[in-house]
Amino acid sequence: MKPFGEENELFSEIILHLYKEPLNYGKPDSFSLEAKGGNPVCGDKVHLFIQLDGNKIKSAYFTGQGCAISTAAASVLTGLVKGKTVSQVLALKPEAVFKELGGVIQTRIKCATLALFTLQKSLRAFQEK
Numbered sequence: 001m002k003p004f005g006e007e008n009e010l011f012s013e014i015i016l017h018l019y020k021e022p023l024n025y026g027k028p029d030s031f032s033l034e035a036k037g038g039n040p041v042c043g044d045k046v047h048l049f050i051q052l053d054g055n056k057i058k059s060a061y062f063t064g065q066g067c068a069i070s071t072a073a074a075s076v077l078t079g080l081v082k083g084k085t086v087s088q089v090l091a092l093k094p095e096a097v098f099k100e101l102g103g104v105i106q107t108r109i110k111c112a113t114l115a116l117f118t119l120q121k122s123l124r125a126f127q128e129k
Contacts, residue, residue: 012101012102012103013102014072014100014101014102015068015069015072015101015102016068016072017072018071018072018075018076019068019071019072022062022071022072022074022075023075023076023078023079024059024060024061024062024075024078024079025061025062025063025075026061026063027047027049027061027063028049028051028059028061030051031049031050031051031059031061032050032051032052033049033050033052033122033123033126034047034048034049034050034122035047035048035050035118035119035121035122035123036048036118037114037115037117037118037121038114039066039070039110039111039114041110042066042067042110042111043065043066044064044065044066044067044070044111044114045064045065045066046062046063046064046066046070046074046114046115046118047062047063047064048060048061048062048074048078048115048118048119048122049061049062049063050081050119050122050123052086055085055086055087056083056084056085056086057081057082057083057084057085057086057089058082059082060077060078060079060081060082060119061078062074062075062077062078062115066111066114067108067111069101069104069108069111069112070111070112070114070115072101073097073101073111073112073113073114073115073116074114074115076097076100076101077097077115077116077119078115079100080092080096080097080100081119086123086126086127089119089120089123090120090123090124092116092120094109094112094113094116097112097113097115097116098112
């Protein structure tokens with residue numbers, strides 16, 4: 001994990017852009033799996049919609065309410081998981097999301113990992129069925 005340095009602000013340009021114009025935002029007409037999660041401490045909420053094609057993620061979308069970091073992280077995550085197998089997504093580390101965001105400060109880790117951990121929990125439950 002790379003924390004923000006002097007050259008980066010709390011809300012980097014990447015985070016602000018993805019907060020204002022998130023990628024893959026919205027509820028698709030069809031999906032195989034949905035995952036809901038939230039952080040009761042700060043009030044962030046995420047709702048993920050995943051379309052599976054066999055064992056691969058064909059598409060990923062999200063909705064939710066939250067801070068700029070949680071929204072940007074969900075946006076990044078939906079792009080990262082497309083085309084990956086369920087096993088690959090379960091092995092995905094938070095650092096992959098942090099890297100795409102340009103770094104995350106220690107106090108905002110829960111915001112940046114909400115979507116990832118919500119998706120992984122739901123995929124584990126899906127596999128157990």
